[in-house]
Amino acid sequence: MITDSVSRRRLLAAVALSGSLAGCTGTFGGDDGGDASAPESESTTPVTVSEAFTGLSDPWGLAFLPDESGLLVTEQAGRLLLLEPETGDRTELTGVPEVHARGQGGLLDVAIHPAFDANSLVYLTYSVAGEGGSTTRVGRGRLDRERGRLDGFEPVYTARPFVESNGHYGSRAVFDDEGYLYVSVGDRQFKDFGPDHVGQRLDDDLGSVLRLDDDGSIPESNPFVDDPDASDAVFTYGNRNPQGLTIHPETGAVWETEFGERDGDEINVLEAGGNYGWPVADNSCAYGSDEPVGVSHAERDDVIAPVYGWPCGSGGFPPSGAAFYDGDAVPDWQGDLFVAGLAKRSIAHFAVDGREVTQKGTLLADREQRIRDVAVGPVSGHLFAAVDDDDAPIYRIAPAE
Helix, strand or coil, X not given: CCCCCCCCCCCCCCCCCCCCCCCCCCCECCCCCCCCCCCCCCCCCCEEEEEEEEEECCEEEEEECCCCCCEEEEECCCCEEEECCCCCCEEECECCCCCCCCCXXXXXXXXXXXXXXXXXXXXXXXXXXXXXXXXXXXXXXXXXXXXXXXXXXXEEEECCCCECCCCCCCCCEEECCCCCEEEEECCCCCCCCCCCCHHHCXXXXXXXXXXXXXXCCCCCCCCCCCCCCXXXXXXXXXXXXXXXXXXXXXXXXXEEEEECCECCEEEEECCCCCECCCCCECCCECCCCCCECCECXXXXXXXXXXXXXXXXXXXXXXXXXXXXXXXXXXXXXXXXXXXXXXXXXXXXXXXXXXXXXXXXXXXXXXXXXXXEEEEECCCCCCEEEEXXXXXXXXXXXXXXX
């Protein structure tokens, strides 16, 4: 068993990315409507795009080692790879848990402990099968680089309940500045769009972002620990399918991205105990229709509206991984937010001022590839992007030489 106490140091790898821009299509802030398409723009630092790695199979999560000597990459079918940016070498690590690789499930995110230099702990989120169906789980093990394995891997938290669905597992993981571990869990595609939907219930972990100590135990300060009818792990609820979590480099706030139904995609700033509305207050429409799912966030005072969203009719921007840029390679990206886009096949680039979010443009739009995750090299400050495909590259975006 792994018994290290909770560290309150910041996760070095929870910074990230941005890019030079190649235009964008209509996007919308909060509940506002209208065409607010961002203009084309470019960084004052010229950048180039290259393939850092090729031949990956459906990469899902990226996490750099603190010295950037290795990049951990999950592949959805169940492989965990350690890639070496300088040499291009790769190692398939052993000691990885068995996963339920069906539908949207499999081996999902990867994160490293804030005190990785001292304890070598690597965290994985993944889907598992069991009685009643499947669910999202998080576990951890110690990276033994010389032996190419995770030692002593153990589950630390299993979302409940298991359900008969292979969709909407979430499932990002990130540590905040205080050492708390946040794990997102989707609503598992339940379609009863009313107040009894799992996203609006507190007695399970579905449609929520969870907050845990590093050993999977429940922090005493979690918002619902004194509610006997609520899951103690829940930090926020009313989240449809959150696949992006990142930490603001100045405020330490947790920012989240989540998929809407038809459009209705969101960027949120998480607040303890917050209800983000799904599905009773949302900007989505039901698939195949113009029928709104719920009411506008502005019509209810018990929900928190997104700081940026793509309402029904906008075309949406189905968002996966997200990260703030906090590197030195491209100074004018400092503090900007980058969101990996799947169906829109690009990375969206945003300026952030407090809770005001303005889209500046897109990156990699000319590649016409689904982007699953983004990460920034903690030493180089280069931006890396994982393509969601069965023969996929990981791109490096770096200042032009």
